[in-house]
Structure formats: structure tokens, C-alpha cells
Amino acid sequence: MNRLRTFVSILLISLATSSLMAREHKEVIPKAPLFCGAAVFGDLSGPVMLAVGSKFSQLEVGARLNFRDHYFPLCELGIGESTREGQEQNNRFHTRAPYFRVGMDYNFNRKHNGNRLMGGIRYGFTSFKYDFQNPDFQDPIWGGSQKGLDLRGQQGRAQWLEFTVGCETKIWSFIRLGWNLRFKARLHQKKSEFGEPYYIPGFGKNGSSTFGGTVNLIFDVGRTSKKNKVIDVSKTLIKNNQ
Amino acid sequence: MKANCNSLGKRLMLLSLFAVLSLPLFLSSCDGIDCTINNVVTLHVGFYSSEGTELAYADTLTITAAGTDSVLLNRGVRKSAVELPMSFDAKADTLSFSFDGYVITLRVAKTNKPHFESPDCPIVVYHELEGLDFDDPLGQVDSIVIVRKSVNNEPLENIRFYFAD
Structure with a gap:
């Protein structure tokens, strides 16, 4: 519940910022073309997490379309990995599997100036196998030693929803940089009879909800990258006003 | 107007930089050991x-x-x-x-x-x-x-x- 409150706070602050931005610029905004191009993007945080030896990481790419410079239907796919050894128990968990997300972003910035304040929703799903091992352990009350577990290839499956908020800006020509924060709510999971996975690829550390985020390097392709038509419309209007 | 757009872009860039730098801290802060309190059967x-x-x-x-x-x-x-x-x-x-x-x-x-x-x-x-x-x-x-x-x-x-x- 605390996680949800934090996320809702971030969302409200973002929307308030968007509203202030809109008040600053009161000129009439022209409508962008119906189809403004497409983009492909990759998450930069995954390789960083992999490089610093994080407990879990993901390599993720995606593609999206741009309608009216406001609506961005998209899909994301990646590979999530976790190899985790317990600090006190010498237990070991491992999984590596692909995951998929589909959804849509909405750009709250009414001006077509290349900066975007985004809110969105995603549906994610994955099917994966996970391993769990632990050494022999003692029975402190009844005595004797219990043979350790060596459970490999336990089948897992999960579906979840993500609510995102973030922003992006144009760095150069057809290249953009953006980031977003994500509140993830697990909808359903299938787990082994011996226990649920520690990590779900694409979702993160297993639980009813969690936070996440990505830092995306975005490449506009097609119409937007060639002609920058959306931005040209805005510039034309500025000239007319002057 | 151009100046406004550019300053907005710079602010967003700074925000992005901040996000990139703080993301590992943010993610690591979410991790913790949360075993069931009553894990005795x-x-x-x-x-x-x-x-x-x-x-x-x-x-x-x-x-x-x-x-x-x-x-x-x-x-x-x-x-x-x-x-x-x-x-x-x-x-x-x-x-x-x-x-x-x-x-x-x-x-x-x-x-x-x-x-x-x-x-x-x-x-x-x-x-x-x-x-x-x-x-x-x-x-x-x-x-x-x-x-x-x-x-x-x-x-x-x-x-x-x-x-x-």
C-alpha cells in the first residue's frame, strides 16, 4: 500500500508539472499529423545492473508508434536474469528467461517541441523455469540431517500490469533519451509446489507489487527522423505569431 | 519561445541525468531480506x-x-x-x-x-x-x-x- 501511495504521489506531481508547463505556453497548439513515425529503444539500466553485479538484471528493447505526438502504442521484450546466493543460508536461486510487454504511453505535453512527459500502462507476461538449491540442513528438535534440495527446472509463469510515469527529450537529430518509473502489480502467477520464485523476469523481485524503472535510449525512425514534421509545424506557428 | 523550449529541454536533460545516476540507488534500496516472521512450521x-x-x-x-x-x-x-x-x-x-x-x-x-x-x-x-x-x-x-x-x-x-x- 505504501508503494502505491508513493507512486500515486509521483504521478500527481508529474501531472501538476505538466499543467504548469501548459499554463506557461498559452498559444494555440496545432494538431500533429495522425501518424508521426515510429521509434525503437533500448534500456540502458539493464547493462549497468549487469555490470555492477546486481542481484537481478534485464536486457530490454522495444518499439513504438507515434500517433498525433500523444499516443504511443508499444511493445517491449527482454531477457531477465537472476542468480542469487543467500548470505546466511547458502541457498541458491537462478533463472534466465524472456519476457514481453504490450501497452501504451500518453504524452501530457501539449506542445510538440520534442520534450515529452509520459504516463502509460503495460501488460507483461513471461513463462520461465527456475532452479533452487540448498545444502543439507539439521533438524534442531528431532535430530538428524535433512538432505538438501536440488530443484532444477521448476516451471513458473506470471502476468502483471505496469503503470508508468516518465519523461524524454531530444538529444540530437533522431536520438532521444528518456526515463520512467514503474509501479508493477502482479495479476497472476503459476509456481512450483515447492515454493514461488524469488525473481520473475521482467517483473522484478517477486511479490504482489514492486517498483522498477528504465532509462531508454530512443531512436526515431521513418517520418519523424527524416523530416521532423511534428517540430516543423510548431516552428511555423511560432513564426506566424511573431 | 525558442529559449523557453531550450530551457525546458535542458531541465529535462538534467532530470534524465539525475534519474540515470539515482536509478541504481533506487533499485538497490528496494532490496531486502523479508523472510516470513513466523517461519516455524x-x-x-x-x-x-x-x-x-x-x-x-x-x-x-x-x-x-x-x-x-x-x-x-x-x-x-x-x-x-x-x-x-x-x-x-x-x-x-x-x-x-x-x-x-x-x-x-x-x-x-x-x-x-x-x-x-x-x-x-x-x-x-x-x-x-x-x-x-x-x-x-x-x-x-x-x-x-x-x-x-x-x-x-x-x-x-x-x-x-x-x-x-
């Missing part, structure tokens, strides 16, 4: 009168794990229910209930299933009760029944003692 036993009303047994009660030197409950008084750890590996546990002046021996047959929660948490072993029998030389007990077969970390009653009037 126990057999829940309740004491009842022959009519089925809960009974706080007035005598002192000591419970031991037969075949070991472990005392599971030492001279408990006015107990209406007890929680007892079960063996991890054995197919049956024998428990000795020593009331003042008499002893009831309970044998519980079970299957054992290890269960994991996280690499940081100890393994727990769940059980499925398969049957029981008991020795009651003085006839103090009407019956002992299984009311719930699954023994896990949920605090639900598994076995009931019905004492004779």
Missing part, C-alpha cells in the same frame, strides 16, 4: 471436552519428543492449545503428553515436503498428516481426531483431543 493441537467445548486443562502438562531428549513444552499450566514442531524427515512422530498422574502417547504418520521462500530464508518443511493412533492406559481421552491435514505456517488447528468427562 508447527502442529496445532487443541484440547476439548467430550461435548466439544474448549478446555483449559488445569493440570501441568509436559510434552516430549519420544526418542530424543527434547522437551517441547515444560510444565505448561491452563493450556487449551499447544503448538509442536514436527520432525523434518521421519515418516511418523511420537509425542508424549505427560499430565499430572498419567501419560498419553500420540503417534502421527505424515509425509514431509520441503518449501523455500527466498535464498535468504531458511528452508521450512510442510507436512501432510496421514493418520494417528494413541495409547491412553487410564482412559482419560474419548478420542483424538485430525481436523486439518496440512501442517504449514498458517496458525490453524490440526488435531483435537476430546477428553472424557
Whole structure:
């Protein structure tokens, strides 16, 4: 519940910022073309997490379309990995599997100036196998030693929803940089009879909800990258006003 | 207007830079060890009168794990229910209930299933009760029944003692 409150706070602050931005610029905004191009993007945080030896990481790419410079239907796919050894128990968990997300972003910035304040929703799903091992352990009350577990290839499956908020800006020509924060709510999971996975690829550390985020390097392709038509419309209007 | 757009772009760039730098901190702060607080699996036993009303047994009660030197409950008084750890590996546990002046021996047959929660948490072993029998030389007990077969970390009653009037 605390996680949800934090996320809702971030969302409200973002929307308030968007509203202030809109008040600053009161000129009439022209409508962008119906189809403004497409983009492909990759998450930069995954390789960083992999490089610093994080407990879990993901390599993720995606593609999206741009309608009216406001609506961005998209899909994301990646590979999530976790190899985790317990600090006190010498237990070991491992999984590596692909995951998929589909959804849509909405750009709250009414001006077509290349900066975007985004809110969105995603549906994610994955099917994966996970391993769990632990050494022999003692029975402190009844005595004797219990043979350790060596459970490999336990089948897992999960579906979840993500609510995102973030922003992006144009760095150069057809290249953009953006980031977003994500509140993830697990909808359903299938787990082994011996226990649920520690990590779900694409979702993160297993639980009813969690936070996440990505830092995306975005490449506009097609119409937007060639002609920058959306931005040209805005510039034309500025000239007319002057 | 151009200046406004550019300054907005710079602000967004700064925000992006901040996000990139703070993301690893943010993600690492979300990690922690959160094992279940009550990760001990126990057999829940309740004491009842022959009519089925809960009974706080007035005598002192000591419970031991037969075949070991472990005392599971030492001279408990006015107990209406007890929680007892079960063996991890054995197919049956024998428990000795020593009331003042008499002893009831309970044998519980079970299957054992290890269960994991996280690499940081100890393994727990769940059980499925398969049957029981008991020795009651003085006839103090009407019956002992299984009311719930699954023994896990949920605090639900598994076995009931019905004492004779």
C-alpha cells in the first residue's frame, strides 16, 4: 500500500508539472499529423545492473508508434536474469528467461517541441523455469540431517500490469533519451509446489507489487527522423505569431 | 519561445541525468531480506471436552519428543492449545503428553515436503498428516481426531483431543 501511495504521489506531481508547463505556453497548439513515425529503444539500466553485479538484471528493447505526438502504442521484450546466493543460508536461486510487454504511453505535453512527459500502462507476461538449491540442513528438535534440495527446472509463469510515469527529450537529430518509473502489480502467477520464485523476469523481485524503472535510449525512425514534421509545424506557428 | 523550449529541454536533460545516476540507488534500496516472521512450521493441537467445548486443562502438562531428549513444552499450566514442531524427515512422530498422574502417547504418520521462500530464508518443511493412533492406559481421552491435514505456517488447528468427562 505504501508503494502505491508513493507512486500515486509521483504521478500527481508529474501531472501538476505538466499543467504548469501548459499554463506557461498559452498559444494555440496545432494538431500533429495522425501518424508521426515510429521509434525503437533500448534500456540502458539493464547493462549497468549487469555490470555492477546486481542481484537481478534485464536486457530490454522495444518499439513504438507515434500517433498525433500523444499516443504511443508499444511493445517491449527482454531477457531477465537472476542468480542469487543467500548470505546466511547458502541457498541458491537462478533463472534466465524472456519476457514481453504490450501497452501504451500518453504524452501530457501539449506542445510538440520534442520534450515529452509520459504516463502509460503495460501488460507483461513471461513463462520461465527456475532452479533452487540448498545444502543439507539439521533438524534442531528431532535430530538428524535433512538432505538438501536440488530443484532444477521448476516451471513458473506470471502476468502483471505496469503503470508508468516518465519523461524524454531530444538529444540530437533522431536520438532521444528518456526515463520512467514503474509501479508493477502482479495479476497472476503459476509456481512450483515447492515454493514461488524469488525473481520473475521482467517483473522484478517477486511479490504482489514492486517498483522498477528504465532509462531508454530512443531512436526515431521513418517520418519523424527524416523530416521532423511534428517540430516543423510548431516552428511555423511560432513564426506566424511573431 | 525558442529559449523557453531550450530551457525546458535542458531541465529535462538534467532530470534524465539525475534519474540515470539515482536509478541504481533506487533499485538497490528496494532490496531486502523479508523472510516470513513466523517461519516455524508447527502442529496445532487443541484440547476439548467430550461435548466439544474448549478446555483449559488445569493440570501441568509436559510434552516430549519420544526418542530424543527434547522437551517441547515444560510444565505448561491452563493450556487449551499447544503448538509442536514436527520432525523434518521421519515418516511418523511420537509425542508424549505427560499430565499430572498419567501419560498419553500420540503417534502421527505424515509425509514431509520441503518449501523455500527466498535464498535468504531458511528452508521450512510442510507436512501432510496421514493418520494417528494413541495409547491412553487410564482412559482419560474419548478420542483424538485430525481436523486439518496440512501442517504449514498458517496458525490453524490440526488435531483435537476430546477428553472424557
